[in-house]
Amino acid sequence: MKLDNTLPMEYRSEENSNRILGFWLFLGAEIVLFSTLFAVYLTLWTRTGSGPDAKEIFEIGPVLIETFLLLTSSFTCGLAVHSMRLGLKKPSMVFFGITLLLGLGFLGVEIMEFVTYVNEGATLQTSAFLSSLFVLLGTHGLHVLMGLLWGGGLMLQIRREGYTLETSNKSFIFSLYWHFLDVVWIFIFSFVYLKGLM
Amino acid sequence: MKWDEFFVTGEPMIYGAMASIVLASLAIVVGLTYFKKWGYLWREWLTTVDHKKIGIMYIIAALLMLFRGGMDGLLMRAQLAIPENGLLDAQHYNEIFTTHGLIMILFMAMPFVIGLMNVVIPLQIGARDVAFPRLNAVSFWLFFAGAMLLNISFVIGGSPDAGWTAYFPLASIELSPTVGNNYYSIALQIAGIGTLLTSVNFLVTILKMRAPGMKLMRMPMFTWSVLITNVIILFAFPVLTVSLALMMFDRMFGAQFFTMANGGMDMLWANLFWVWGHPEVYIVILPAFGIYSEIISTFSRKNLYGYKSMVYSMVIISLLSFLVWAHHFYTMGHGVTVNGFFSISTMAIAVPTGVKIFNWLFTLRKGKIEFTTPMLYSLAFIPIFTIGGVTGVMLAMASADYQYHNTMFLVAHFHYVLIPGTVFAVLAGFYYWFPKLFGFRLNDKQGKRAFWLIAVSFNVTFLPLFFLGLKGMTRRTFTYSAETGFGPLNMLASIGAVGLALGFVYLVYNIYWSFRYAPRDTTGDPWDARTLEWSTPSPVPEYNFALIPKVDGLDPFWNSKKTGQPLTEGEYEEIHMPNNSGQPFILGMIFMAFGFCMVFSWWVPSIVFGIGIVIMLAVRSFERDHGRHISVKEIKETEQRLRGEQS
Amino acid sequence: MKKLFPIQHVMGYLFSLILSVVALSVILWDMSVALGLTILLICAAVQMSVQLFMFMHIGENKSKTALYTNLGYALLVGLITIFGTLFTMIWGYQIK
Numbered sequence: 042m043k044l045d046n047t048l049p050m051e052y053r054s055e056e057n058s059n060r061i062l063g064f065w066l067f068l069g070a071e072i073v074l075f076s077t078l079f080a081v082y083l084t085l086w087t088r089t090g091s092g093p094d095a096k097e098i099f100e101i102g103p104v105l106i107e108t109f110l111l112l113t114s115s116f117t118c119g120l121a122v123h124s125m126r127l128g129l130k131k132p133s134m135v136f137f138g139i140t141l142l143l144g145l146g147f148l149g150v151e152i153m154e155f156v157t158y159v160n161e162g163a164t165l166q167t168s169a170f171l172s173s174l175f176v177l178l179g180t181h182g183l184h185v186l187m188g189l190l191w192g193g194g195l196m197l198q199i200r201r202e203g204y205t206l207e208t209s210n211k212s213f214i215f216s217l218y219w220h221f222l223d224v225v226w227i228f229i230f231s232f233v234y235l236k237g238l239m
Numbered sequence: 240m241k242w243d244e245f246f247v248t249g250e251p252m253i254y255g256a257m258a259s260i261v262l263a264s265l266a267i268v269v270g271l272t273y274f275k276k277w278g279y280l281w282r283e284w285l286t287t288v289d290h291k292k293i294g295i296m297y298i299i300a301a302l303l304m305l306f307r308g309g310m311d312g313l314l315m316r317a318q319l320a321i322p323e324n325g326l327l328d329a330q331h332y333n334e335i336f337t338t339h340g341l342i343m344i345l346f347m348a349m350p351f352v353i354g355l356m357n358v359v360i361p362l363q364i365g366a367r368d369v370a371f372p373r374l375n376a377v378s379f380w381l382f383f384a385g386a387m388l389l390n391i392s393f394v395i396g397g398s399p400d401a402g403w404t405a406y407f408p409l410a411s412i413e414l415s416p417t418v419g420n421n422y423y424s425i426a427l428q429i430a431g432i433g434t435l436l437t438s439v440n441f442l443v444t445i446l447k448m449r450a451p452g453m454k455l456m457r458m459p460m461f462t463w464s465v466l467i468t469n470v471i472i473l474f475a476f477p478v479l480t481v482s483l484a485l486m487m488f489d490r491m492f493g494a495q496f497f498t499m500a501n502g503g504m505d506m507l508w509a510n511l512f513w514v515w516g517h518p519e520v521y522i523v524i525l526p527a528f529g530i531y532s533e534i535i536s537t538f539s540r541k542n543l544y545g546y547k548s549m550v551y552s553m554v555i556i557s558l559l560s561f562l563v564w565a566h567h568f569y570t571m572g573h574g575v576t577v578n579g580f581f582s583i584s585t586m587a588i589a590v591p592t593g594v595k596i597f598n599w600l601f602t603l604r605k606g607k608i609e610f611t612t613p614m615l616y617s618l619a620f621i622p623i624f625t626i627g628g629v630t631g632v633m634l635a636m637a638s639a640d641y642q643y644h645n646t647m648f649l650v651a652h653f654h655y656v657l658i659p660g661t662v663f664a665v666l667a668g669f670y671y672w673f674p675k676l677f678g679f680r681l682n683d684k685q686g687k688r689a690f691w692l693i694a695v696s697f698n699v700t701f702l703p704l705f706f707l708g709l710k711g712m713t714r715r716t717f718t719y720s721a722e723t724g725f726g727p728l729n730m731l732a733s734i735g736a737v738g739l740a741l742g743f744v745y746l747v748y749n750i751y752w753s754f755r756y757a758p759r760d761t762t763g764d765p766w767d768a769r770t771l772e773w774s775t776p777s778p779v780p781e782y783n784f785a786l787i788p789k790v791d792g793l794d795p796f797w798n799s800k801k802t803g804q805p806l807t808e809g810e811y812e813e814i815h816m817p818n819n820s821g822q823p824f825i826l827g828m829i830f831m832a833f834g835f836c837m838v839f840s841w842w843v844p845s846i847v848f849g850i851g852i853v854i855m856l857a858v859r860s861f862e863r864d865h866g867r868h869i870s871v872k873e874i875k876e877t878e879q880r881l882r883g884e885q886s
Numbered sequence: 887m888k889k890l891f892p893i894q895h896v897m898g899y900l901f902s903l904i905l906s907v908v909a910l911s912v913i914l915w916d917m918s919v920a921l922g923l924t925i926l927l928i929c930a931a932v933q934m935s936v937q938l939f940m941f942m943h944i945g946e947n948k949s950k951t952a953l954y955t956n957l958g959y960a961l962l963v964g965l966i967t968i969f970g971t972l973f974t975m976i977w978g979y980q981i982k
Binding site: 055058059060062063066067069070071073074077078080081084085088089090091092165166167168169170171172173175176190191194195197198207211 | 370371435438439440442443446447448473474475476477478480481482484485488489492493494495496498500501502503504507511514853857860861863
């Protein structure tokens with residue numbers, strides 16, 4: 042195997058850098074996926090039928106908590122990759138652990154938020170606005186959930202093997218995914234919640 | 240769900256189909272057992288990660304689907320042959336035109352194109368495999384799972400019946416209460432994920448794995464077309480993913496996206512469908528352009544004329560393809576501004592397409608043209624496709640479109656684009672690259688006979704439809720009265736359809752005959768062609784290139800033949816290859832089971848299979864498979880054997 | 887300890903928090919819809935760049951051109967989908 046030792050470990054073999062490029066391309070597809078969900082939401086968000094509208098159900102409190110949790114998790118995820126590159130296994134794993142816990146917290150708040158909506162009579166079936174809201178938020182939430190499973194499995198592998206060509210590559214790709222979810226959330230925060238409350 | 244609705248009942252034709260499915264499955268099982276081929280099937284095919292074998296499986300599946308979809312088409316033509324025909328009832332007719340469209344576009348054209356892509360691309364760029372061989376197998380098995388799901392729908396539960404476009408509110412649970420459109424949303428979703436993964440795979444392959452010296456502007460035109468096609472797939476398929484998911488939520492979970500009450504917007508479906516749907520047209524047509532470019536250049540013994548303008552025109556087409564979707568529903572009534580915008584952007588596409596047509600013509604000019612079967616398809620493509628293109632410009636004019644909309648004129652138009660465009664191209668490509676895969680050519684004389692039968696019958700079938708459309712015959716209508724005067728032209732079209740069917744049957748005979756009697760090609764370069772794939776022995780060994788070629792211009796193999804400069808230098812080294820794996824196949828089967836349970840809203844088994852999918856992903860993540868190495872000795876022996884040298 | 891928290895990451899994090907607060911201003915003060923949307927758009931775009939360049943290290947990859955093309959194309963198609971859908975489904979009916 043040809044290795045280029047001037048690069049960080051996650052890029053070093055040809056397969057590794059192919060995987061990173063491949064994942065970036067996949068993120069390009071994800072951008073379009075979320076854009077389409079936004080297109081649907083922005084088309085339907087005033088069409089509330091007989092259900093509640095955005096101003097009636099949105100609460101800024103939990104949303105701010107979610108934003109804070111996710112921004113922080115993105116930060117710790119970046120730190121995890123940074124210490125991985127310094128060759129520090131332990132701190133890196135701690136940072137990854139914190140990232141996943143914050144992600145779990147985010148998911149918890151989001152589920153509570155959904156429960157509140159449903160208790161207020163705002164369900165997927167109520168109106169086009171709510172259908173598009175639930176599906177947009179739900180798709181993002183599902184991505185976070187997949188990220189938690191993925192990150193958890195990854196931490197087991199790192200604990201067992203340390204940072205090898207493979208695990209460092211996977212960790213870096215995971216970090217791309219996690220930062221991407223943060224970006225998507227920023228857009229949800231701005232153009233769903235803040236715009237809805239404006 | 241009542242159990243007596245599980246199987247489709249009450250139609251003699253369906254019983255016949257059920258019986259034939261059972262008999263065919265039994266025959267396969269018995270045959271495999273009798274000839275002791277289960278192990279062979281598993282080791283060589285089901286677990287393979289070799290891009291060439293995956294390509295062959297795609298092409299076999301596509302040919303089978305061609306006959307399935309063709310059968311639907313024949314039934315439609317049989318029903319319409321005479322006025323007030325009682326062969327099919329309205330429901331059955333709805334089902335077959337829906338599945339005809341779905342199968343031909345998504346399970347015939349797409350896999351055929353992707354199959355050729357799999358076979359050719361790594362060979363053309365001088366690579367030993369695609370970037371992610373395992374992922375490639377996953378893509379195939381997901382496509383396979385989707386295709387099987389859609390195909391069992393007509394005996395279990397009922398086929399989708401709201402057109403291949405599945406417009407709402409017709410496709411909603413109120414107006415289409417059978418599970419047919421659940422099949423639509425879930426089967427397409429699974430196949431679509433496979434396609435998306437294919438695009439990531441091939442983009443990385445083409446961007447990163449080209450032989451040394453092959454700059455982007457030295458890539459063969461087919462590789463360029465595939466690169467651009469995969470860009471379109473990458474950005475168009477997520478839209479389909481979302482649309483199908485929303486459809487599923489509407490139908491299965493009571494969401495209100497496309498409903499008529501509670502704020503739902505039925506035409507939003509049409510909008511989203513075509514945001515994906517129009518780029519999809521270019522996904523199946525651009526690789527065809529690439530195939531024609533290779534073939535026309537090879538059999539004119541000339542460089543492709545206007546290489547750069549070919550590339551730029553495809554880039555422009557790929558951008559414009561995302562800007563024209565609303566021309567599919569001008570009659571929705573969204574006003575002059577919208578229709579005006581989409582009218583102009585649609586007509587603009589004719590410009591880069593016209594550039595390509597002229598480039599092909601100039602490539603032919605003063606060439607030493609050799610009329611082989613693939614070349615005949617390519618030559619027939621140019622005028623017939625131009626008719627399709629010009630009628631497309633007619634349809635692009637929004638105000639005139641009110642006259643043509645949803646008539647047979649439109650049906651004739653898109654068949655005139657897709658058949659000479661895509662179908663002729665994949666057949667041409669099939670004849671052209673066949674010797675590379677199997678080591679012998681398909682018989683040329685029979686191939687030409689099949690070509691003439693297909694090309695002439697095609698025009699007999701679809702030319703009358705233009706006139707029927709202009710006379711006012713609408714599409715998707717299951718019968719018409721004698722007073723309309725549509726009878727004679729319909730009869731003519733139906734006669735053409737029979738000819739078309741005979742042509743395809745003859746094509747299969749051509750393949751069968753050649754397998755038995757065609758002489759072996761020992762050169763590896765039976766057409767005296769230009770690009771790298773022809774520098775390998777036929778059939779290609781699993782590692783493709785014993786030595787990676789060095790490229791210093793366009794058409795490197797041609798130059799090497801002319802100048803006598805060898806393409807490769809150096810000594811053999813060990814070659815690293817990926818191991819086979821059963822995981823992609825198993826994953827595909829779990830997806831199929833998951834999809835089937837979802838279609839019938841059986842939640843508990845759906846969740847179980849869903850967890851199964853996650854487990855398979857985890858298994859893959861925890862696996863450490865570093866592949867294997869082929870020794871220098873083995874490479875030497877293989878090369879000598881395939882090149883017919885004595886050791 | 888210090889080398890675990892590189893200044894670039896810390897600044898990026900603080901910056902993203904500040905941007906969120908700035909975005910929050912659109913619901914705290916009365917302002918026109920146009921101004922509010924402008925603020926939201928700018929903040930979101932800057933946030934995205936913070937993530938891309940500081941955390942995702944897009945600039946360090948060897949196939950930079952491919953990555954930027956990919957991103958540009960994806961954003962273009964995404965925006966076409968959003969604004970094109972609004973154009974065909976809503977605005978088109980309003981323009982006379």
